[in-house]
Amino acid sequence: MNTAIPRVLENKTIVIKVGGSTLGEGDSTIPDIAALWKRGIKPVVVHGGGKVITDWVAKQGIQPEFIDGLRRTDKATLDVAIAVLAGLVNSQLVAEFQSAGANAVGISGVSDGLLEAEVLNPDLGYVGKIVKANPAPIEALINAGYIPVIAPTALNLYPSNINEDGILNINADTSAGHIAKAVQANQLIFQTDVEGVLDARRRLIPRMTKGQAMDLIAGGIAAGGMIPKIQACVDAVSVVGSGHIIDGRISGALLACVEGEDIGTRII
Numbered sequence: 001m002n003t004a005i006p007r008v009l010e011n012k013t014i015v016i017k018v019g020g021s022t023l024g025e026g027d028s029t030i031p032d033i034a035a036l037w038k039r040g041i042k043p044v045v046v047h048g049g050g051k052v053i054t055d056w057v058a059k060q061g062i063q064p065e066f067i068d069g070l071r072r073t074d075k076a077t078l079d080v081a082i083a084v085l086a087g088l089v090n091s092q093l094v095a096e097f098q099s100a101g102a103n104a105v106g107i108s109g110v111s112d113g114l115l116e117a118e119v120l121n122p123d124l125g126y127v128g129k130i131v132k133a134n135p136a137p138i139e140a141l142i143n144a145g146y147i148p149v150i151a152p153t154a155l156n157l158y159p160s161n162i163n164e165d166g167i168l169n170i171n172a173d174t175s176a177g178h179i180a181k182a183v184q185a186n187q188l189i190f191q192t193d194v195e196g197v198l199d200a201r202r203r204l205i206p207r208m209t210k211g212q213a214m215d216l217i218a219g220g221i222a223a224g225g226m227i228p229k230i231q232a233c234v235d236a237v238s239v240v241g242s243g244h245i246i247d248g249r250i251s252g253a254l255l256a257c258v259e260g261e262d263i264g265t266r267i268i
Helices: 029-038 050-059 075-099 136-143 172-182 210-218 226-236 253-258
Strands: 013-018 042-047 104-108 115-119 128-133 147-151 153-156 167-169 187-192 242-247 265-267
Touching (some): 013 029, 029 075, 042 075, 042 136, 042 172, 050 075, 075 104, 075 147, 075 153, 075 167, 104 136, 115 172, 128 153, 128 172, 136 147, 172 187, 172 226, 187 253, 226 242, 226 265, 242 253
Parallel strands (some): 013 187, 042 147, 187 242
Antiparallel strands (some): 153 167, 242 265
16 A cells, blocks of 8 residues: 555545444554544544444433434433533544544534534434534644544524533534535545445445435435435535545555545545
8 A cells, every 4th residue: 555645635634434333453544544644634533423322322221212214312312422422432532543643632513613503303302404514613623733533413503492402413424524515625535334335236336426326325225324424425525525435444444545546435
């Protein structure tokens, strides 16, 4: 693998969405991001934590409830989600970056109004739809030499009681797309636990246009957790240079993607 970052990418901004399923033994995501930072690239990290939230919700004895296949987030579940995302997962990632020799600062979507949202569907509870992304807190951290590590929560624009519902839970993939647009990133990269986007015969699709990507969703070929990733890329590439969905379980996958190697799926 090429050890040098292409000059065209020096001093550029890359938004990277990572999830718990791609952070494990043998994974190189943290050192790869640290290496990019040390080479003059400006990484912005958005993380999920769905599996950890599920585990902690179960520990609290909260029974999951689904409406039309979507998880309902009541107040008790929201409290656990905020604690896990903005506390446990965020702090662990920041600690790992520091151990890798990279300066990182953990924030959430409510920090300085980074993400503002409204309730997506009252039946789903405290689940938000992003209305606006404010790049100022991210840019301040980048300019100060830090890697922003962002938990996907958002300020509720229309709370009935700020003490009860001032914060909303947000899909991490969707958050990454909005953040990439807001900071006008050069690349948006999703680290996943699959090879990339697959066609109807389960073959990797190395490159897609926005139209082709949406056809996959409309045809039911892309499903589940791949849908918000594809939608985020499609929405962001009007501003962002390119969107990528890669297998984050492969050591060095992130560096390979940034260095221009053909890996995963690229949406343009």
